[in-house]
Amino acid sequence: MAVTIRDVAKAAGVSASTVSRALSMPDIVDAATRERVLRVADHLGYRPNRAARGLITGRTGNIGLILPDLANPFFPSVVKGIQRQAHEADYQVFVADTDEDASAELGLVRSLAKQVDGIILCSPRMKPAELREAAGLAPIVLVNRKAGTIPSVAMDNADGMRQVVDHLVGLGHRRIGFVAGPRSSWSTRERLRGLRAASTRAGVELVEVGNFAPTFDGGIAAAEGVLIAGVTAVVAYNDLVAMGLVSALRDRGVDVPSQLSVVGIDNIQMSAMGHPTLTTLGIPKEKAGRRAVDLLLHLLADPSGTATYERELPTELLVRQSTAPARP
Amino acid sequence: MAVTIRDVAKAAGVSASTVSRALSMPDIVDAATRERVLRVADHLGYRPNRAARGLITGRTGNIGLILPDLANPFFPSVVKGIQRQAHEADYQVFVADTDEDASAELGLVRSLAKQVDGIILCSPRMKPAELREAAGLAPIVLVNRKAGTIPSVAMDNADGMRQVVDHLVGLGHRRIGFVAGPRSSWSTRERLRGLRAASTRAGVELVEVGNFAPTFDGGIAAAEGVLIAGVTAVVAYNDLVAMGLVSALRDRGVDVPSQLSVVGIDNIQMSAMGHPTLTTLGIPKEKAGRRAVDLLLHLLADPSGTATYERELPTELLVRQSTAPARP
DNA sequence: TGGCAGTCTGAAACCGATTGCAGAGCGTTG
DNA sequence: CAACGCTCTGCAATCGGTTTCAGACTGCCA
Structure with missing residues (x-):
């Protein structure tokens, strides 16, 4: 044939x-x-024939990608970056989606482990012990999370949060709210830590509004708490939450940004499409994907590599319409 | 080991x-x-070991998925459906993105052909001849397009357009615009055909505003033409275009829906998140993905299957805030 | 008891590539 | 001229499964 x-x-x-x-x-x-x-x-x-080659070399030429939800607009760009970089190295990418089901992640790693040379794990909710087990099953690179000595690429949350706080403080805000994501999320913890450090340093007050789903609906649910908190500006866990928040606030007659400033994180496509357009902390999503592949290929080439590879990607604040000077 | x-x-x-x-x-x-x-x-x-099994059976247990742009919010749901169904049948999915580069599609098919058991091609811009060549390289199922005897799953454009036109006519609109997508797109042609038929049948006027990129920016670019066309309602090629259009209209001081009604197509997530929320023709994206996998597995089980498998999926009009009665 | 059908199991070939090893061919040097 | 080394090539083993084929064993019937 x-x-x-x-x-x-x-x-x-x-x-x-x-x-x-x-x-x-x-x-x-x-x-x-x-x-x-x-x-x-x-x-x-x-x-x-890749199967034949793989049989003898033990390499499949595939890498696996596990992420919580493809429908989350944060991921497509990351996936694109991963694809591009993988294809250049003549690797194919298996994509698997856990539907935000943290308990499914480890199972997916197990079933994927033997079919790929390595796995890229995007912001998993796995517990550290599970993560260790996963890392034992296949070469693994984490995206948007750090854990022990597992190679990872993550954004520089500390610096990012500093930029956000500095921007808000520059606009005269003195009491800033944070709408956090899931408690189990590494990013939630890191961003909170970053915000605390930055606001302490700037001498302003940080109010934790609570934990919400990292979705548009999560943002809607957070509106009530934001209003009660009596803040003049609020940082949302991500852009989706920010947009839900803006939408719910508008429904309650609260104008953004004249009455309340809102900052998102991620710079997803749609953050620039709504009204008002969203001030957000942009992160290089496609580049993160490419870096993750680089790290993985490094790891594959040098499996004994006891050195931990880690990349922190710079962030950039995009000032758009959803933030404005604080009204006294 | x-x-x-x-x-x-x-x-x-x-x-x-x-x-x-x-x-x-x-x-x-x-x-x-x-x-x-x-x-x-x-x-x-x-x-x-899948490679070993594949070596002798000639099956890889993989299916390939080629789509123009992962960042287009239409696709993630389709991909999810494909994933889910494929995993249930113990298949893995390779995802590849062409970055809207039609000329890359055939190349991708070629390089993927030997590594997968079959390929799902999402709304390709390929010419019919290329499509035939592709179909000769591997079992293929088309999504959002029909071509010859190649199995396909597509939405019922004729009925969908009828629903849209009926809705607008019911609101009193008598002169309706259509902002088309790329001329090379099968969907553009089908939707135009459907709109023509429906508007003729309803005795209203259809104005073609022109061809635009199937993106938010495409919608922005179309605004000028829409205003010139002197219509009271406009159907956009998809939700992204509709949202760009709404945004550009607002920037020109034209209110949607009081001065102009806008209808999108696809019911992407964000169509319900903006202001106004978008009236749109919903299509069962995840189901489309599942069906595509079903067709492909059928095709694999019965390669001689000369019967053409074809699925037309029903559409559903979601009436939201962007349409209103025509102002005389 | 012998023959036969039927059920279950094992040996070995095979899929298509990679790779260790050995040898052919040639040139160089003492 | 013999010995040696170097470059290049082919043979054959190998990866981990699947599948063909033949044979062992059982039970049943005449």
């Missing part, structure tokens, strides 16, 4: 080994032979 | 063949033996 390495060998008048070498170790085979083999292979439309 | 079928065989005191059979053809092996083998396999944590 399909053209195999032996077909190429026969047509080129050499052995299968030579064909194999001409393709994957070009320098150890005679130039003329190599040329001929390559030409014949190309002419016959030869495509190496 | 990993536990193989031979390890299981040794531990269970049987041959590798028996283990293989116990796992994949349970009924032809003695019950007691089967039990023992399965218990041992489970105890040892045996996981079949």
